[in-house]
Amino acid sequence: NSISELVKAKPENIEEKTQQLVQRTRQLEKELESLKSKLASSAGSDLAASATEIGSIKVLAANLEGADVKSLRDTVDQLKNKLGSAAIILATVEGEKITLIAGVTKDVTDKIRAGDLVSHVAAQVGGKGGGRPDMAQGGGSEPQKLTAALDSVTEWVASKLEN
Numbered sequence: 001n002s003i004s005e006l007v008k009a010k011p012e013n014i015e016e017k018t019q020q021l022v023q024r025t026r027q028l029e030k031e032l033e034s035l036k037s038k039l040a041s042s043a044g045s046d047l048a049a050s051a052t053e054i055g056s057i058k059v060l061a062a063n064l065e066g067a068d069v070k071s072l073r074d075t076v077d078q079l080k081n082k083l084g085s086a087a088i089i090l091a092t093v094e095g096e097k098i099t100l101i102a103g104v105t106k107d108v109t110d111k112i113r114a115g116d117l118v119s120h121v122a123a124q125v126g127g128k129g130g131g132r133p134d135m136a137q138g139g140g141s142e143p144q145k146l147t148a149a150l151d152s153v154t155e156w157v158a159s160k161l162e163n
Helices: 002-006 011-048 069-083 114-124 143-151 153-162
Strands: 052-054 057-063 086-094 097-104 128-131 135-140
Touching (some): 002 011, 011 057, 011 069, 052 153, 057 143, 057 153, 069 097, 069 135, 086 114, 086 153, 097 114, 097 128, 114 128, 114 135, 114 153, 143 153
Parallel strands (some): 057 086
Antiparallel strands (some): 086 097, 128 135
16 A cells, blocks of 8 residues: 555556556666766867877866766767877766776877776776776776876876877
8 A cells, every 4th residue: 555655556556557667767767878978978079179289199187077987988989089199088976986987099009008097097096997008997986186186197198108
């Protein structure tokens, strides 16, 4: 009886009503996922303009609020295509958990590796990371240090290009 009140259905219709609610929840989750992806994508387009150029490489380090791992990864891929030669690291914070995704275009992986880039930032925010030369993931648990860590990326990339 309490369940039928909760789902606003007669006791004989509880199963059907519950199925409808589950379907509706799944539909809303898909819509939310799609909107997050679109939001991250449009933020990514805006971010492209804020990339710093070091030599022939564009460098971008940014925090995307409200993004999830998939949308961060998609946005890094879009930015790599948009910027040409680039080293990118994007972050998002949820509670005390930081997620980092780094991407480096293949033409510069001989000097800068995404795994090294994500490790550089993650180490500063109480975490670690790693991955392939062109794409890597990491995380941390000290969001208060994220801005400084992201600000250090340009200098870090410059030092790698000098070698």
